[in-house]
Amino acid sequence: MELTLHLNYDSAIPLHQQVYAGIRVAILACRLLPGQRVPSTRSLSRSLNISRTTITQSYEQLLTEGYLEAKHGSGTFVCRQLPDELLHAETIVPNANPTSSSIKLSCYANYLAETPFALQPEPTVEISFRYGRPALKQFPIALWRKLLSQRCQSDFQWLDYALDPQGYYPLRAAIAQYLSRARAVQCQPEQIVITNGTQQALDLILRVLLEPGDAIALEDPGYLSARKVFLSHRAKLLPIPVDQSGLLVEKLAHLATDQVRLVYVTPSHQFPTGATLSLARRLELLSWANQARVLILEDDYDSEYRYGDRPIPALQGLDNSGSVLYIGTFSKVLFPSLRIGYLVLPPQLVPLIAHAKWLSDRQIPTLEQQVLTDFIEEGHLESHIRKMRAHYDRARQILVQALRSHFGEQIEILGEKAGIHVMVRFSLSISDTEILHRAEAVSVGIMPAAPHYLVNGGEGEFILGYGELDETAIAEGIHRLASVLK
Ligand SMILES: Cc1ncc(COP(=O)(O)O)c(C=O)c1O
Known part of the structure; x- marks a missing residue:
């Protein structure tokens, strides 16, 4: 991968510190993302035209401070679990607040600036009932590849x-x-x-x-x-x-x-x-x-x-x-x-x-x-839909059955007759935040419905997507949820 760092070769600040600071800033500003591989010391030394020892010195500091992690035999990566305090370290992006900039913004951009926006990585849980994902593993990839290559060559x-x-x-x-x-x-x-x-x-x-x-x-x-x-x-x-x-x-x-x-x-x-x-x-x-x-x-x-x-x-x-x-x-x-x-x-x-x-x-x-x-x-679209309908129907039945048998009267299941998610309404005396914490503690991901309400509402309601989960994971996920919520 290419990594552009601005170095001042005439500066009194030693080069290893400049490289260290440049990479650190790139991580904090999310230009380098958790889990992303960083260039090897050899290739960075070549592209920056400075000695490999200097780069190694900078990497060692970043490794010691937990910004990078080394995986034996596969390279050096941005640490997957950056502590929060690192991500909230002193402001490193000049003028990060766009509205405070001297650049005059459009009405549209002002809306964007005022609206919190971040595409969050999904929480890493073993069983994620995240909404909206179809069963990608069932996609006929070999067929798609064949059609793609035919068109490429035609x-x-x-x-x-x-x-x-x-x-x-x-x-x-x-x-x-x-x-x-x-x-x-x-x-x-x-x-x-x-x-x-x-x-x-x-x-x-x-x-x-x-x-x-x-x-x-x-x-x-x-x-x-x-x-x-x-x-x-x-x-x-x-x-x-x-x-x-x-x-x-x-x-x-x-x-x-x-x-x-x-x-x-x-x-x-x-x-x-x-x-x-x-x-x-x-x-x-x-x-x-x-x-x-x-x-x-x-x-x-x-x-x-x-x-x-x-x-x-x-x-x-x-x-x-x-x-x-x-x-x-x-x-x-x-x-x-x-x-x-x-x-x-x-x-x-x-x-x-x-x-x-x-x-x-x-x-x-x-x-x-x-x-x-x-x-x-x-005719592949319609046959894929037929196949997936049967697949999701089975998954849906397992989910509904598991929810009913574990939660009985404490749950209402909505919208089970269509789509690849259901909405559930828990009657538990537990706040949504606590439900999410407990689910996460057993490595299960569910989504609260509350953000989809404009007028207040949605407390106790959750969206459970089942598109990408197999039957065992669905049953196990609901079993785990019940073990911490009931
Ligand atoms: C209500 C609704 N409409 C549309 C979409 C699909 O959006 P797009 O076609 O932009 O992927 C989704 C996806 O989750 C949805 O929930």
């Missing part, structure tokens, strides 16, 4: 800029057919814009449709990452409660509709409660949106996974007035780092969203779009 067009800001046309055609078969979505390939997942889809929609101060009605509790995008565009948030049949649509009638631009919903599998929006409420929502001239953002992120009853057709398919913007993603059915999602839009919005997309990132890589097209056209 021609060189994919190396060049794409001319279509909406995305690779054959992929849009394959998605349109899949959506009409599987989700009863009414659409033509011309209405689709391929995006970098749901996250970008939401951002693009807001750029095109929202003025700061406009209001968005949204489910409460709801999907935190969507809420963050809305806030970054300075939307006013109008939380609408949900119950076992999804969004309480009747509450929308009380809103001053001249302010409301959008309603964001996850009707097929409400996040995080798992409720399905009933047909009656779907029709009520469409009728309200049509009358109030409000657009609906339908986030259909994992509806492929339904157990027992039949998949509910998408809201978009019931709409005849062009009020629904449908968002889909391959993050759950395939794998999240693919970063391919899509928007199905009313035709008049397509050129604007495609233009905004091009301005933002030009295009999604063509090669991945081509491979995905082959994957869908050759």
Whole structure:
């Protein structure tokens, strides 16, 4: 790996101290991350053009102070467990607070500066019920590799800029057919814009449709990452409660509709409660949106996974007035780092969203779009979904059974009929923080639902993802939880 250090060869400060300080600062500023390998003394001495003894001296100091750790035979690494006090050592990034800088920031950047943001590494536990991860080990990697290599060799067009800001046309055609078969979505390939997942889809929609101060009605509790995008565009948030049949649509009638631009919903599998929006409420929502001239953002992120009853057709398919913007993603059915999602839009919005997309990132890589097209056209997507549905169904049954048998009356399980997570409500007289501590003490990771609530709530509620756990780990995880919570 390359490590750039600024050394002053004329300084009175000895070089070994400068190297030591440079690496230490890089660690504290998270430019070098825990567990990351640092260059060998030989290669660093070569790239900095100073003696290896000097570098060794600096490394020894960093090893002694616990910033680095050496693994015999495999190299030197940033220590995995940096003590907190090291991470909070004296400020090492000049002007770390962006708002105190002399650089004038945009309104958007001011929001970013005011909002705590850190992609935290997952806590290292043996059994993690973390939300949102599909069973990556089940992914047909050999098949994907084969399709990838065929496309790589076929021609060189994919190396060049794409001319279509909406995305690779054959992929849009394959998605349109899949959506009409599987989700009863009414659409033509011309209405689709391929995006970098749901996250970008939401951002693009807001750029095109929202003025700061406009209001968005949204489910409460709801999907935190969507809420963050809305806030970054300075939307006013109008939380609408949900119950076992999804969004309480009747509450929308009380809103001053001249302010409301959008309603964001996850009707097929409400996040995080798992409720399905009933047909009656779907029709009520469409009728309200049509009358109030409000657009609906339908986030259909994992509806492929339904157990027992039949998949509910998408809201978009019931709409005849062009009020629904449908968002889909391959993050759950395939794998999240693919970063391919899509928007199905009313035709008049397509050129604007495609233009905004091009301005933002030009295009999604063509090669991945081509491979995905082959994957869908050759029938692998649907057979993978069928296989995974059976896999998750088994995992889900083990989880629900274990939760019921260990916690009995002390637990309510919500949203077990769909998706790859459930939400549970514990009736234990233990605070959420204490529940998390106790779970961690037995090396089990669970996620509190409270951060997904906008208005207070969620105490005692947790999200348990089971996508990536095998049956033994699920049973063992719940056994361990019960042993410390009951
Ligand atoms: C409600 C909801 N929508 C969408 C997504 C997927 O987002 P993306 O497509 O950006 O990976 C998730 C992922 O966890 C989700 O929970």
